[in-house]
Amino acid sequence: MQNEKRNFAKPLIVVWTAFIVLFLYTPMVSVVLASFSKKRYFQFPVESWTTRWYEKAFVSLSVRDLLATSFSVAILVTILSVVMAFFGALAFARYDWKGRKLFQKIILLPIFFPQAVLGLALLLWFSVLGVTTSWVTAVFAHMVWIVPIVTLIISIQVYSFDPSLEEAAIDMGATRLQTLWEVTLPILSPGIISGSVFAFLLSWGNFPLSLFSTGADQTVPEWLYAKMVSGYTPMVPTLGSLMMGGATITLFVSYVAYTLFRARQKRRLA
């Protein structure tokens, strides 16, 4: 009886899921459509298409500046967060120590915190400490939010990690550093890689924290927001599409690199 009802519910759930996926991608498709539209003001159905806005974006020096700022912030955030989060994840999930439960909660708090308010609190913090805000302070601000997220991602990998492998390496005469390099890091590498990809892309696309922490510098999402509020220009969807393109390429490249890396690792072990 129950199985019959399941069979009736199953296609409905599949259709609903497909609808939700469509819903999630609708605005992204809209942005790409608008970036190829020739008119200065977006109108649908699009009457004539053009790649003019992309040509303009590629030669524009201010666009290059924006991309360079966003990229520098994201790459620094990635490196610093992953190092910090790697150790954080070991403390989160690997070792048993007094205070661990409290540590887990402190790590999670910034994720559960409204980002705009965090950005404003940091703005206040910087100005009281006398730190001039620039893209460097934006790195700091992004990390307050991204270190916990990456810690969580690596922790998931650490939970499935068998500590006796480390002990075995030590028993067989490996130093602590060797164990870390030859045993712990390779086993945790899937978590570390997905953590880095998340760190990079979340920083690359972040808006609420950047808004209050970059000072005179500007990242792409901030520029886009300023233009959205002050009036439409075709550069907004164009740069938006370029940002999405950048994210897709990052995802794709890291996926391929990861697959190759795994294949090599397997061959080494075989």
Place this chain on the structure above:
Amino acid sequence: MIRWLSQPGVRAAIPATMFLLIGFIGPLLMVLGYSFMPPRTFSLAQVPTFANFISIVTDSYYLSFVWSIFLSVLAVSLLLVICYPVAYGMAKIFGPWANIVTMIIVVPLLVSENIRLFGWVLFLLKNGIADGSLQYLFGIKLPSLLYTVPSIVLGLIYVYLPFMLFPLVIGLSMVPDTLKEAASDLGASRFQIFREIELPLAMPGIMIGCMLTFILSLGSLAESKILGGQTVIMIADDIESAFTFAQNWPKGSMLSVILIIFSGSLVFFLFRRIDLDRIIGGR
């Protein structure tokens, strides 16, 4: 103390803990300090006062709180209904496909929030995609869709959907199928199984999803600004203008403190009732 410090777990926790003390706890304590300073002052070395709190309660500032809570409750309830079937499918039906669906849903999270919200502006705009297609196909002219309360709710639902969905998936996959089969064999109806077995066992995931989406939408800024125009002022708007245009740090701080205490007590309540090792590590 020294023995405690020499544990490997403690040493591994030090960098992240120190960083969050400087980058998170410090700023919050300072915001708390400023919230009791006299309005429109910029120093912490003054006699504490409740003036900011009183002016928030007596002026119409509480309205933005009411709006924020109302819109967040609405978004969370709709999200729960929207996400539950999808989460059920991902936890119980899709099998190996669930990983692919997960990836498809995670990818938009990696695109800047305001680009995606701008996509909805293009979709809902007059002569935009929705209006334009309806005019083209059926000759129907829509009333303005953008800059309304429903468009803000749409934005909230859109942005926070994954934050409801994934906790629900974790919650629902903690419900063992054998238990449901046993109940069914013993004659329980589908509704009874849902109410007596599925809901209670999936409750940690449901609670995390609801709390997370509620807190995030309570503090949201971009949705009401980009999709709402100036229709509704949400609490984060008020906080932002107090800190920036009005240059009234103490008032902005007090508004933040109220928001933090409100959402913080929810988080505290949640953390007391769930075991993180079990949910994240599946232990």
